[in-house]
Amino acid sequence: MYYSSILPDIIRLADEASEKVLHIYQSDFKVNYKEDQSPITAADMASHDIIVKGLRRISRDIPILSEEGAQASWEERKHWRRFWLIDPIDGTKDFTQRTGEFTVNIAMIEDGEPVLGVVTAPALKEAFWGIKGEGAHMRDRTGRTHRIRVAEPRESxxxxxxxxxxxxxxxxxxxxxxxxxxxxxxxxxxxxxxxxxxxxxxxxxxxxxxxxxxxxxxxxxxxxxxxxxxxxxxxxxxxxxxxxxxxxxxxxxxx
Structure with missing residues (x-):
């Protein structure tokens, strides 16, 4: 798959989910708890629904694994060479504590490796994306996009x-x-x-x-x-x- 051709669609999809998440974040939302006692809100499920529907439009035949979706069995998943892996909101504790440090996450996995990733931080108005072998970018809170790279080693x-x-x-x-x-x-x-x-x-x-x-x-x-x-x-x-x-x-x- 030529990932750079679908990247703009994935970024738009993450932005759409982020907008919905931010709307709920700024409201008087309710916190529920899953069986493992981890928190979940309406924002998690709204983001999940938007991303799953969008990914199915973009790539109908590629399976999707989401934290908030029904989990496919290992018997099914072990045959997936390529699949979407999403976390509708990572950092739900940060969401419920209103720190702003939560993210919407969409990744493509191919042969066990993450080859495409989009991360948005709705409350911080930041976004990050990257494709294996093609570099990474960030969009800052002013809307400006620039290429990013890890730092060189430092003394401290x-x-x-x-x-x-x-x-x-x-x-x-x-x-x-x-x-x-x-x-x-x-x-x-x-x-x-x-x-x-x-x-x-x-x-x-x-x-x-x-x-x-x-x-x-x-x-x-x-x-x-x-x-x-x-x-x-x-x-x-x-x-x-x-x-x-x-x-x-x-x-x-x-x-």
């Missing part, structure tokens, strides 16, 4: 970490990095901050699911970065278990 690393999930294991890893400063970011924006050169490394020693990382992972790859497991293997997608192993995201210089 800028470590981006989760405000909600900074555990002892992650702190222990950060302590091994030597001189560093902490950069706070929520949701998949942590990967995007590395992609745009505003942070250098993101260690995640805690649970995430494939849909949490895929779109921003694609952006980071396109911007010259990598995401690897603690064993030094690339983080892959389309596994039987949708939970990701622990990982480190950074510019190529780190690995």
């Amino acid at each position: 690393l800028r470590v981006v970490a989760s405000k909600n999930h900074l555990n002892d294991e992650t702190r222990a890893f950060i302590d091994t990095l030597g001189p560093h400063e902490m950069v706070q970011a929520g949701s998949s924006l942590k990967l995007c901050r590395i992609a745009e050169g505003h942070a250098d490394i993101y260690p995640r020693m805690g649970p995430t699911c494939e849909w949490d990382t895929a779109a921003a992972h694609a952006v980071l790859l396109a911007a010259g970065g990598k995401v690897q497991t603690l064993d030094g293997e690339p983080l892959t997608y389309g596994k039987e278990d949708v939970l990701n192993p622990f990982f480190i995201a950074a510019g190529n210089w780190y690995f």
